[in-house]
Amino acid sequence: MLTTMMDVPLSLNHVLERAGALFPTQEIVSRRPDKSLVRHSYAQWHRRTRALAAALAGLGLQQGERVATLCWNHHAHLECYFGIPAAGGVMHTLNLRLAPEEIGWIAADAQDRVLIVDDVLLPLYGQFKHLHAFEHVIVFPFSGTSVPAGFTDYEAWLGSADPDAWVPAPHLETDPVAMCYTSGTTGRPKGVVYSHRSTLLHTLVACMGDFWGLKGSDVLLPVTPMFHANCWGTPYGAILTGAKLVFPGPHLHPEDLLDLMTLEPPTLSLGVPTIWMGMIQAYSAAQDPAHPQHGRWKLPQGMRSLVGGAAVPESLIRAFDAHGIWLLQGWGMTETSPLAAVSYPKAELRNAPQVERYRRAAMAGVPVPLVDLRIRGDDGQDAPWNGQAVGEIQVRGPFITGGYHEVPVSEEKFTPDGWLRTGDVASVDTLGFLRITDRTKDLIKSGGEWISSVDLENALMGHPAVAEAAVIAIPDEKWSERPLACVVIKPGHTAEAAALNAHLLQNHFAKWQLPERYEFIAAVPRTSTGKFWKLKLRQMFPN
Amino acid sequence: MLTTMMDVPLSLNHVLERAGALFPTQEIVSRRPDKSLVRHSYAQWHRRTRALAAALAGLGLQQGERVATLCWNHHAHLECYFGIPAAGGVMHTLNLRLAPEEIGWIAADAQDRVLIVDDVLLPLYGQFKHLHAFEHVIVFPFSGTSVPAGFTDYEAWLGSADPDAWVPAPHLETDPVAMCYTSGTTGRPKGVVYSHRSTLLHTLVACMGDFWGLKGSDVLLPVTPMFHANCWGTPYGAILTGAKLVFPGPHLHPEDLLDLMTLEPPTLSLGVPTIWMGMIQAYSAAQDPAHPQHGRWKLPQGMRSLVGGAAVPESLIRAFDAHGIWLLQGWGMTETSPLAAVSYPKAELRNAPQVERYRRAAMAGVPVPLVDLRIRGDDGQDAPWNGQAVGEIQVRGPFITGGYHEVPVSEEKFTPDGWLRTGDVASVDTLGFLRITDRTKDLIKSGGEWISSVDLENALMGHPAVAEAAVIAIPDEKWSERPLACVVIKPGHTAEAAALNAHLLQNHFAKWQLPERYEFIAAVPRTSTGKFWKLKLRQMFPN
Structure with missing residues (x-):
């Protein structure tokens, strides 16, 4: 017997067109280098994104070819998230915090044809351009000044393209849409290539109520850079649900973020623990009436914040909870799209004492749907979920990478039966909470x-x-x-x-x-x- | 360039095993024919479901073969939802409200090999058994009395199977898992066959915060029969999130439901408008101190209720809202898994007057992700989304049916370019809200x-x-x-x-x-x- 269901591939193009049709008046706010705010409606973003797709097609971009971005978090970077795949291309986010030599090596390894770069990052580009020859370098005039001679101006280029000329090309759902390089502390970085399918599945899982809990009425402030594991996938979730977006641009200092949160209060945010440590320290210091910033900031009451990338100390969770902000710890990596586990308050903890809730909140969380997870002990056997036994976390699922771009599959990274070896060592307790005890090498x-x-x-x-x-x-x-x-x-x-x-x-x-x-x-x-x-x-x- | 993501199929088996591992202490409550409540933990349900899969394998069930159910809403029916697919079978829910002749015709059309039937429904089975010879008839002793001679006792049969013997067989994600017949008022009923893929995708979309918003801390009371479009898919969502389930058994009268809601207060419920009309009338009548039921019932404050299957009058939405219960209107059909649109309070309505929010709540809602929707006018062109122009709703997506079981694809039901013709006529306004104006034939x-x-x-x-x-x-x-x-x-x-x-x-x-x-x-x-x-x-x- 066969299913009677339609054979329709998962596609980011559907998400793009849906957002344009359903959420035209929703807002996307971006902070410029001079700290001013610029606002776009979803309707504007939708037309600009279609224009980007048409402009890339105009450059002769072929299915599967890479378009690199070297950008801060802002609306044009969000255009790349959907516009590059809409043109059949693969968005490759370059990590501007790497050494220039490493960025150049990565661009060459990915064979990026096009680069879209913020004008304020041109000096960085200058430091690695000798390592890889992009065919086209498009400069986004983020700071509002004119683009230097010899470069294509993103705005003029978009303006010359017809948004209505874009017709989505048929594609498989396993066709690539984005690429990120891992930040391995040992060895060369390796490319992970996401597909329409993996991106949509990850987004749907992460949007669930116990995880991001993302709704159209949310205001999302992604502090995590858009070049880190696709901003943990949250831009896709925002566009899928029609949430308001607030982008911090290059201003990631605690005081800048507190300013932005006071101006445009988010309901959902995300970032690494360091960011939140810095923010609570700056905010707490300013409670002193003698402090020069006293009274300047308001913490967004009721906000939830996804924190990951490193272990979140319980003390930090308690400190924010005292201000009505809940830090939701997630665990994952570039290889896992990235969300593989979330430490949400499970139903079983409803009547548990507060100390117990905090203790779990400081753990790495519970594996999310579609992710199979096991902990393998030194003996090669699955360790029991008893909160004591430890082993390496190994994962498997439709949004977990099964290899790296043009790198042979190695036993160091994948088990013979096809699970990803994460290198993190953990125990799992009877409620399914992962507690990372270490990196294998630490x-x-x-x-x-x-x-x-x-x-x-x-x-x-x-x-x-x-x-x-x-x-x-x-x-x-x-x-x-x-x-x-x-x-x-x-x-x-x-x-x-x-x-x-x-x-x-x-x-x-x-x-x-x-x-x-x-x-x-x-x-x-x-x-x-x-x-x-x-x-x-x-x-x-x-x- | 190829994606590096793993090729792992979507599978209900993953959902089954995940629930067993992560939510062992969560509860499933079922109301028996004598109105007593029986409780199972997820751990028990998980082992019983695995035993069901093993028992079906013991009958020689082959991949894709149909196992019919003729059951009310209860824990054993939920075992069928996962245990039949776990055995490679297709769960075919028979609609016990149809005429016996029609049930028999449908069972024969589906070529059901096995029937799992509530003991209290054996008289109904007796009325159609001459129309189709099931190879095995398994009787669930729902009322607690012993199973009549000549039938297999579900409990004894399960008890003789080894839950640990079950090993999930490899399958494609497009393999079938369930089957429902449409309740066409004209012509013969037609079978819609759902797959692992369509079921998982529908569940993930429907679980999103703006729609079911299902979380592990929810208590779900499905009044909608489990033989109606898979209970609108909600059992899959409950098991995926680890929510508590409360099943009403055969007791669907307003007073019975009010009793159950008072005993086991749900946070999320679902049913057709008639159910809710009856409940609010019974509850309101009992507010009179002279009423025999005065003071007996407590409405679950803060509950959300999915209402669909027929248009929800605005007066009904207002009546429940006055009691702190929000009716969330959904639109769909057996052919659409079923959730295709939901009338949720969109961000754009946040500052709208209350009258405007009610007006939209009484509409059929906004198309959900993965569903492409268009309204085709009499002229064969897409009608504009201006709130005025009407046309037939046509849909397309990975959880929309593209045909019917062993029925040639007809132009009456599908367009030449592969969209489902729903037969509903609607306008869509600028915010994307569907307003059903009629059935084409009405x-x-x-x-x-x-x-x-x-x-x-x-x-x-x-x-x-x-x-x-x-x-x-x-x-x-x-x-x-x-x-x-x-x-x-x-x-x-x-x-x-x-x-x-x-x-x-x-x-x-x-x-x-x-x-x-x-x-x-x-x-x-x-x-x-x-x-x-x-x-x-x-x-x-x-x-």
Whole structure:
């Protein structure tokens, strides 16, 4: 027997056209380099996006060819999210925080034909253009000044294209629409290629009520850069639901974000923990009547914020909850589109004590629909979900990558039965909550026992004087490895090793689990995606 | 360039296994024939469902073969929803409200191999068993009494199967999982066959925040029978999100439902307008201190209710809103899985006056994602979305049927370019809201102008004395057709034609649009799915 259902492919073009038809008056707000706000309606965005598709077709772009973007978060970047696939192209978001050499290497590896770049990022382009020859460089006049001679002006180029001339080409749902490179701290970055299918499925799952819970009445402020795992997929969700969008442009400092949230209060936001730590510190400091910014900011009451990219300390969740803002921790990676797990308040926790809810909120969460997840122990067997047994997280599903662009599938990254090896080590409890204990390569093996650097970091960051803490392994003759804690003390505070050890003992760490040594540093070095750059720390403190 | 995403098919088996792993303690409550409640945990349901799959495999069920159900809404029917597909079978829900001859014809047309039937429905089975020979008849002892000799006892059969023996067979995502017959008022019923893919996509779309908004913390009470378009797909959504389920069993009278809602307060419910009309009438009557049921019921404050299957009068929406219950109107049909449009409060209506919000809530709603929708005028052209122009609603998408089981694709049902012709006539306004003006065959053409029977019905049902109103066309020598209103007056009320006409004039009907005649009847005849059976009315009042 056969299904009688229509054979209609999933397509971003459907999402684009639907938004144009159903949400014409909804708003997209972008912050310019001079901090002024520019507003577009969905109707305008829709026509501009169609014009972009027509303009790319005019350049002779062929199905599957890459169009790179080097842009901040703004409406034109959102045009690229839909306009490039509408032209049959693949949007390749370049990460402007990488070293220029690395950006150039990535553009060459992806064989990008076209580059769409913010005018304010042309100096960066200048630093890597010798490494890859784009056929066309289109400059978006983000700052409002005229585009330098020798470049195509995005606005003029769009203006010369006819939005009504665009006719969506038939495509398979497995055809590619976007590409991101992983920010591996070891080895060369590798390209992950998303399809219409994976993007739509990820968006539908992530939009569900327990996760993003995205509705047309939401106001979404994506602090996460649009070049990080497609802004965690949220722009697709906004356009699918017809939500209002507020883009911060290049202004990602805590004070700038507090200004923007006060001007255009979001109901949903997203970013890495560092962003939220900085914001709550700036906001709290300004509560002092003597502070120069006193009274300037209003936190958006009732906002939910997706936080991910690194573990979210429980203390941060509690701090925001006190202001009526709920941090919803997600776990995932570029390879998983990215949302693979969310730490939402499950029905089973409804009557649990508040301390229990916070404890779960600080975990990596529960696997989302369409993601199969298992934890594989050292013995190659699935570890039981008992909250104790640990293993490497392995995942499988229609929005999980099964390989990398032009890289042979390796056993280091994929199991023989086709699951992605994430490199994260976790336990899963009886309610399905993942607790990341470490990265495989960050585990500390002391005297035959594992010590979780992540647990130590979270506990240390719960100390009132500690702004940030990163724990690495140092070699030890007797114990093989011992933990070293690199700690950043908050301005105006002090704390010594003895006080921090006492705090850890209070938090139920065993004596042998305490750091062997503390290093007090000015800042934890970070990767371009905002994660603790432990490789760098290991170089700084080799022993 | 190729996507790097994994090729993993959408599968109900994933949803089944995920629910077993993540929501073991969540509850499924079912009301038995004796009105007692029986409770199962998801963990129990999960093991029973796996046992069902193993038991069906034990019968030699092959991929794609049909297993019919003749059951009320309860936990065992939910086991069929996942257990039959888990065995590779196709769940075919028989509509117990049809005439026995029709049920038998449908079972034969579908070539059902197995029947799973409630013990309380065995008398009905006896009335059609001569029309189709099931190879196996399994009786669910719903009433708790022992199963008659000669039948297999569902409980004993399940108990003899090993839940751990079930291994999901590989399948395509386009493989069939369920089958429903349309309740055509003309011609033979026709089978619609859903797939893993269509079911998962429909579920994900319908779960979105603006539509069902289903979360794990929800309590779902499906009043809609599980044999109507798969209970509008909601059981799949509940299992996907881990929501609590409350099944009413055979007790669908307003007073029974009020009892159940008082015992197990739902946050989300669903049913046809008649159900809600009956409930609000019973509840309102009981507000009188002299009423025998005074103080017995509590309406679930904050509940949302999906209402569909027939137009929802604005007066009904207002009546429930006064009690803190929001009726969310959906539009669709068996052919559309069924949710194709939802009348949710769009962001654009946020600052609109209340009267405007109610007006839209009483419309059929906005097309949901993955559904392409157009209205085709008599001229074969797409009518503009201006709130005035009308045309037939035509839809297309991955959860819309493109044909019927073993019926050649006809031009009456499908356009040459592959869209489903729904037979409903509507306008769409600038915000994308569908207003159904009529069924194509129910339009009244008077003097060259169309009169909407639905508009007349809605307005008449807004009159305080009118319980129900159905309007049909009667032949007229001068005007070709004229409207005839068949009206049911509420007990204890009176209203005459003159008063009803005055009411219509007040509601902005033109004089020529008023019914030519009124017939005061005891009840509007209904189809088995609860829709006004206009064919019957036309037979009753041929002129």
